[in-house]
Amino acid sequence: MQHRRPRLSKKARALVATTVVLAAAAGVTVAQAGETGKKCAAFDTITLGKYYVNNNLWGQDKATGTQCVWDDSRSGSTISWGTDYSWANNSAGHDYDVKSYASSVLGWHWGWKADKAATGLPVRVGDRKSVRTTWDFSVGAGPGTMNVAYDLWLHAKNNADWQDQPTDEIMVWLNRQGGAGPLGTKYGSVSLGGAMWDIYQGDIGWKVYSFVRRTNTTKATLDLDDFTQALVRRKLLSDDKYVSGIEAGTEVFKGAGRLDTKAYSVDIG
Numbered sequence: 001m002q003h004r005r006p007r008l009s010k011k012a013r014a015l016v017a018t019t020v021v022l023a024a025a026a027g028v029t030v031a032q033a034g035e036t037g038k039k040c041a042a043f044d045t046i047t048l049g050k051y052y053v054n055n056n057l058w059g060q061d062k063a064t065g066t067q068c069v070w071d072d073s074r075s076g077s078t079i080s081w082g083t084d085y086s087w088a089n090n091s092a093g094h095d096y097d098v099k100s101y102a103s104s105v106l107g108w109h110w111g112w113k114a115d116k117a118a119t120g121l122p123v124r125v126g127d128r129k130s131v132r133t134t135w136d137f138s139v140g141a142g143p144g145t146m147n148v149a150y151d152l153w154l155h156a157k158n159n160a161d162w163q164d165q166p167t168d169e170i171m172v173w174l175n176r177q178g179g180a181g182p183l184g185t186k187y188g189s190v191s192l193g194g195a196m197w198d199i200y201q202g203d204i205g206w207k208v209y210s211f212v213r214r215t216n217t218t219k220a221t222l223d224l225d226d227f228t229q230a231l232v233r234r235k236l237l238s239d240d241k242y243v244s245g246i247e248a249g250t251e252v253f254k255g256a257g258r259l260d261t262k263a264y265s266v267d268i269g
Contacts, residue, residue, distance in 0.1 A: 035082070040068040048079045050118040051104045051266075055083070056249075059099040063254065064089040067100050078134075078265040079104065083250065084258035087144070096145070096181075096253050103249025106266050108153055111162030120268035121246070122158050125232065126239030129269045131224035135174070135248060136262045138218055144255015145178030149210075152224065153245035154237075160244050168237060171210040172197075172227055174217050180253055182210035190230050193222045201236065209236065224266075 039046060042057040048071055055069045065087035072080040083102040090097075105113070107121035123129050137148060154168040173182065184202025190211070191197075197211040211227055224246065231237035246266055250259045 034072055035070050038068040038070045040066060044069065045113065046071045046081070047114060048074045048081070048104070050077070050114055050120075051079055051106050052113050053081050053103070054105050054109065054247075055100075055102050057100045057102075059094075059097055062091045062094040062097050063087045063099050065099065067102055067252070069102050076265075077267055078263050080261055080263055082258060082260045084140070084256075085144075085250075085252050086256035087252055087254050088256075090254055096179075098251045098253060100252045101151070101247070101249055102252075102259070103151065103247040104261070104264060106246045107243075108155075108160055108245035109247065122155070122160070122242035122244040123268060124158070124239075125154070125225075125228050125237065125241050125243065128225060128229070131243070131246070131266065131268050132222075133224055133246075133248075133264075133266045134221045135264045136219050137264075138260045138262065139175060139177065140258035140260070142255055143177050143257025143259075145180050145253040146176070146255070146257065146259075147173050147180045147251050148175040148218075148259060149173040149249070149251060150224065151245075151247040151249075152228070152243055153247075154228075154241045155244050156241060158242045160242070166206050166244070168207045168209070168241060170227060170231070171208070172222070172224070173210060173212040174220050176212070176216065177257075178253070178255060180251070182212055183208050184210070187236075188234070192226045192230060193220070199230075199234075207236075 044055040046053040053069050067085040069083045087099045107119040150172040152170040153166045182200040184200045187199045187201045189198050196214045200210040202208045232239050
């Protein structure tokens with residue numbers, strides 16, 4: 001199924017763009033609260049070094065439900081965290097609209113929350129810096145209609161802040177359930193990182209490109225630069241753009257379930 005992915009409301013942007021500068025400790029294993037320390041309010045955040053986990057309920061007004069996030073651990077640049085959700089009673093015509101995208105955030109997401117210098121972002125696409133990532137996760141019972149995906153934000157300048165709309169957005173879908181489908185129309189396909197991906201393109205005021213893995217996985221080791229370069233080669237993306245933010249989480253359309261991130265990391269350059 002296709003779905004529209006509209007822009008965040010001004011209220012949502014303001015909530016997620018709170019510019020609280022937090023020092024990013026490095027190389028220290030940190031004991032966390034786990035599920036006993038759940039955060040369930042819209043746009044609640046948990047800081048984990050250079051990342052933060054965002055309970056991003058940007059489409060919650062289209063359904064009835066709840067979602068929570070919690071953190072499990074951090075060791076160096078590797079974190080673990082989880083989310084559970086239940087979304088039902090969708091407004092008419094909104095079954096296949098996204099209700100939430102609980103996710104870890106590195107860098108820009110309508111502003112900067114963690115220490116910018118620690119993130120390694122932004123990165124100019126033409127500089128060909130590696131963006132190495134590993135993600136080991138599990139999808140709980142249910143799990144409704146949802147995906148597990150990266151979300152990359154790009155700008156035309158290297159100093160984007162909360163008020164700066166992106167020029168491009170790149171999603172990398174690793175897993176999808178219950179008929180979830182990407183925005184737009186299919187453009188083509190590509191082999192990257194040992195798997196085949198279908199490429200979709202759409203527009204919501206900025207260009208959205210989605211790489212949808214043909215077979216589901218729960219483990220990935222990728223260089224996200226491979227995906228930006230695949231778009232450059234097809235003349236869909238110019239290499240003077242900057243990757244400002246990298247997220248990883250689950251877009252939920254409807255239903256109940258959970259996502260447990262056992263280990264996740266991003267290392268740039």
